[in-house]
Amino acid sequence: MRRAVVGIAAHVDAGKTTLCEALLYRSGEIRKLGRVDHGDAFLDTDAMEKRRGITIFSKQAILQTDNVAFTILDTPGHVDFSAEMERTLRVIDYAILVVGANDGLQGYTETLWRILERYNVPTFIFINKMDVTGADKESLLSLIRHRFSEGCVDADNIDGLDRDEQVALLDDTGIAVNQLLDDGRIQDQTLRRLVNERRLFPCFSGSALKLKGVDEFLAGLERFTSARQYPQDFGARVYKISHDNQGNRLTWLKVTGGSLAVKDSLSNIRLPEDPDEGSSPVGTYDARTGADTPWSEKIDQIRRYSASKYELIDTVEAGEVCAVTGLTRTFPGEGLGFEDDADAAVLQPVLTYTVWPGADDDNRLQSVEAVNSVETARDSAADHVGTRDAHLPSGSHDRTAPIKDGAGHLAPEVQAAEVTPELHHIFTALRTLEDEDPNLGVRWVPRLGQIQIQLMGAVQQEVIVQMLHDRFGMDVHCGSGGILYRETISASGEGIGHFEPLRHYAEVHLLLEPGQPGSGMRFRSKCSLDDLDRNWQRAILSHLAEKEHLGVLTASPITDMRISLIAGRGHDKHTEGGDFREATYRAVRQGLMELKRRGACxxxxxxxxxxxxxxxxxxxxxxxxxxxxxxxxxxxxxxxxxxxxxxxxxxxxxxxxxxxxxxxxxxxxxxxxxxxxxxxxxxxxxxxDRMAYDPETDMENTPDSVFCAHGVGYTVKWNKVPDFAHVTAKTDNGH
Known part of the structure; x- marks a missing residue:
């Protein structure tokens, strides 16, 4: 029996989940036909989904016909949850794009088409809600062909598709034309090839709610999908992280090569393919993946889900989708075995929100009101001032630096925000949600005493607030959204960090280089093992990748840069683990300050x-x-x-x-x-100017270094650090 993983995508309210329900019902997988608006759809298992009548989390269902075992992945249709949808598309063999006849071709539907094109996913189209008054199939098909592709062909008469001259002309090889001329029909094998090559996009129509056209569509899926060939070596793609009701962490993945069995060990360690990148004895780190340290863990359970129910299995073969327990370091988009990590998503959050304790109607503390008054006076982007990607300090007596107004002066009505246990618990809960959706970008902002998250829009904001209430028993609300700015560099430069208080020692030299737009942060070592021990080099690369470094213009996250370790020094007796962390952070900031002075930020x-x-x-x-x-x-x-x-x-x-x-x-x-x-x-x-950020007074991200003389540590300003450095670094060009 062939296997195929099929994802269903659509604009919100196009009837995507209803179509899933109809397919499961007509195939005999479920006995009762549920409805989204009644809250009893088979795949809408979450309470929020039932209340809202929309899909928020991708779901899996098993569907079998006579010849094919389908795994159906129902993806969210609302644009605010498009990241979940896009991650799912990486693991599917075929896509079903649902178009609502009542709404026509929506803008988000065109966005989905472009994403499917980017991932090269063979696609079937189902025009739903043909039972509504005014539905015009021919006009909509004409528009689909105009906007999408001439290969979007009416397939309602499935037996006539193999005799369609228009279909034959889609084949550049001429095989389809020859078959049509010689045999009077195009062979199914040729039609499957055209579908797989994204030349043919069979278009079906009907009403999923009334089960019209569903049988014909299911027959078309069975007829025009083919078995994929997979390599013998192990590979897998992680597309989702979740937690079950008992708190077990689930890693959802598709095996793309070999097989996976219970108690198998998985690792994120792989050999570099780029000779230039792989020349280092230490390796390369990609900050987009979050894989800052190697790991190896064993599989405890393998679960095959269908909606909320699952069965435990011992082995999963290539081409199958499953959820496994026992992995604590995986992330959505990660590649395992021979698979690479996913590229940056097409759809990303561009807004940042502040999370406050208490329901929206609660009265805020006076200090919080003061912070809001300062925020109101600034641009919405001021949310990023002083951000540091660090764990929220525990305890109720830690305080942040005072908040300044737009002119850089201390705001007299604002007291430094207190880190309460409540804030700490909210931060911890948000980190759990960030484990499931890395795009949340949870941050603690010491200067403002705030927790900030990145979201797609208002609906996702409401869902996050509800999830904190339902899963963690926390009442929170969000401030107004601001723009998520970033910073980069336009020239290369060296950064030096030195950390030498009494009985401590570390010095780090980094080469900061501009990267291609959208490349993110890349870290590598170009330092010889004769100059710096391997373990210390690994520690420096790990410290580079473990946090989100901030720019010196507005304290926005830096991006599209390559940072190379080119020199460093430790002390066998005095160097401790945290010393290289301090030196590395300071080297990044010092290099950025030098580039700012040159106008290259x-x-x-x-x-x-x-x-x-x-x-x-x-x-x-x-x-x-x-x-x-x-x-x-x-x-x-x-x-x-x-x-x-x-x-x-x-x-x-x-x-x-x-x-x-x-x-x-x-x-x-x-x-x-x-x-x-x-x-x-x-x-x-x-x-x-509006942000009024002063990098020299940001003690959480200082560019200055600490040296030692006569048993006493002292601070050296960033612009004087090169004169005091103990190591001289040499770059590729000899400088």
């Missing part, structure tokens, strides 16, 4: 790629708005009475623009925005 902001569809008479207004928002756009296109404008614009300018579009287009406009990466900030100096 750069503020980045998130940008959207947008598609704006408005009536032609309002096109002038739309173009004027895009120019006002510092955006760029291609030559407008015309689709009937509508003008279509595609381009790019800063998130800070366009995040609320949909409300304006609805107003001036009188409900006839449509705006679709997708994260398009980070670019130089369009009003960088304005943001920097």
């Amino acid at each position: 750069q503020l980045l902001e998130p940008w959207y790629r947008f598609r704006l569809e408005v009536p032609q008479e309002t096109m002038g207004r739309a173009i004027s708005d895009i120019q006002r928002m510092s955006g760029t756009f291609d030559t407008p296109m015309y689709d009937g009475e509508y003008a279509v404008i595609e381009g790019r614009a800063p998130v800070s300018q366009m995040r609320d623009y949909s409300n304006e579009v609805n107003a001036y287009a009188r409900g006839r406009g449509q705006l679709n925005c997708v994260f398009d990466g980070y670019r130089p900030c369009h009003d960088a100096q304005t943001v920097i």
Whole structure:
């Protein structure tokens, strides 16, 4: 029997979960047909999903036909949970894209199509809700072909698909045409190949709620899917982390090679493929993965889930999806065995929110009100001032540095926020949720005494608040969202950190180099083992990867850089584990300060790629708005009475623009925005001035070093550190 993992994706309310329910029912996997709006759908097992009537977490179900064993993965349809959806797409063999006949081709549906194209996923299309008044299948199919591909072919008459000349012409090899001419039909093997090559996209239609067209669609899935070939060597892709009701940590993965058995050991250690990167005896670290230290752990259980129920199995073969227990260091997107870690997601959060204790209606403490008053006076991006990716201090007597106003002076009405046990518990709970969704980016901000998280939007914010209440018994609320800025560099430079209080010693020299946009942070060693012991080099790389380093312009996280260890020194007697941590952190900051002095530090902001569809008479207004928002756009296109404008614009300018579009287009406009990466900030100096961040007074992230003379440690300012350094580093170019 063939195996196939099929993911179902759609715009919210297109009927995706209802289609899953219908497929399971018609295949005999479930006896009762549930409904999303009634809260009894087989795959909507979470209480929040039942209340809201939307899918929040991806779910798995097993479906068998005569010839194929399908694993169905139902993914979230709301854009706020698109990260969960995108991670799931990495492990599927085929996708079902559901389009609602009542809504037409929504902007988010087009985004899903582009993501499926990026991951090269063969796709079936199901046009749902054909029972609604006014549903026009032919018009919608024509639009799908126009927007997606000419390979989107009507497959409702499944027996006629192999005699369709249009299908034969999709095959560049000419095999399909020859088969049609010689035999009067295209062989199923050829049709499967065209589907796998993303040349043919069979389009079915019906009503999942009324079970119309479901049998034909299921027959099409069985007929046009084929068995995948997998290598003998072990490989697996992790797509989800969750916790069951007993608190067991579950790693959801698809085995892509070999097999996996209970008590097998898994590890994140793999040999580097890049000779340049692999030349170091220490290795390379990719900060996007979070794999800062090697690990090896054993599998305790292997579970095969269908909705909330599971069976324990001893072995899982290549091509199967399962959940395993016993792994504590895995993360969504990780590759195991021969598989590489996933690239950065297309859809990423660009907003940051502050989490406060207490329900939204609770009265805040006076100090909290004061902090809010300062935040209100600043740009929303000021949420990032003084951020340090460190564990929340425990205890109720730790205090942060005082908060300053926009001019850099102490705000007289603001007292340093107290780290209460309540904040500590909230932080710990959020870290558990971050383990399941790394995009949350949970941070403790000492200077502001705040916990901050990164979210996609308001619906995800509400869900996080509800999850903290339901799973951890905590009542919290979130402040207004701000823009998540980042920083990078435009030139190379050396950073030096020295930490030598009495009876301690460590010195680190780093080479900071700009990386390609979207490359994230890369860390490697180019230091000889003759100059610095292997264990100390590993410690330095680990310290580089263990935290989110901050820039010196606005204290925003740095990105798109490669940091190389080029020299260092320890002391056999006086060097302790934490000494290299201090020296490494200070070296990064000192290098950034030197680059800032040279004007080589750069503020980045998130940008959207947008598609704006408005009536032609309002096109002038739309173009004027895009120019006002510092955006760029291609030559407008015309689709009937509508003008279509595609381009790019800063998130800070366009995040609320949909409300304006609805107003001036009188409900006839449509705006679709997708994260398009980070670019130089369009009003960088304005943001920097508004943030008023002083890196030299940020003691949590100091660029200064500590030296020792006559038994006494003393501080040396960052710009004088090279004159006091004990080691001279030499880079590739001899400098």
